Amino acid sequence: MIEGVIIKKLEKFSDERGWLCELWRGDESDYNPVMAYLSKTEPGVVRGPHEHKEQSDGFVFAGPGNFKLYLWENREGKSKYRELESLEVGESNPVMVIVPPGVVHGYKCISDIPAYNINLPDKLYKGEGKKEEVDEIRWEKDPKSPFKIE
Secondary structure (H helix, E strand, C coil): CCCCCEEEECCEEEECCEEEECCCCCCCCCCCCCCCEEEEECCCCEEEEEECCCCCEEEEECCCCEEEEEEEECCCCCCCECCEEEEEEECCECEEEEECCCEEEEEEECCCCCEEEEECCCCCCCCHHHCCCCCCEEHHHCCCCCCCCC
16 A cells, blocks of 8 residues: 555444444544535535645445545555555545645545545645635646546
């Protein structure tokens, strides 16, 4: 796996009422999310690829629906520079994935139903009071991008 990427397998505890899944604990990591958002992605739709200069993303893929997650090491000098890692995540493989700055990432909904994910980033979107520039390099907008999601 790419250096600094953390994949935490999520366990669903089920009973007659449904299920419960612990997503994140402050005593398991020094990762410190500062906001949270929920995203719905329609079947076949791609989000990304993009990367952050400063921000880490803490994605929770637990369902409903499934994604193919794409990760590329884009930090020069790292052993897996520009290599692609991919995995299926979501309802069939519930995980939390922490993606550090400099790792290009994106995902595609591969289920026949919309797929949901939660992001717990460690930086506020557009900074305090939404007054800063967005910390993103939008590779999907670059026709010459070396990072492609099929």
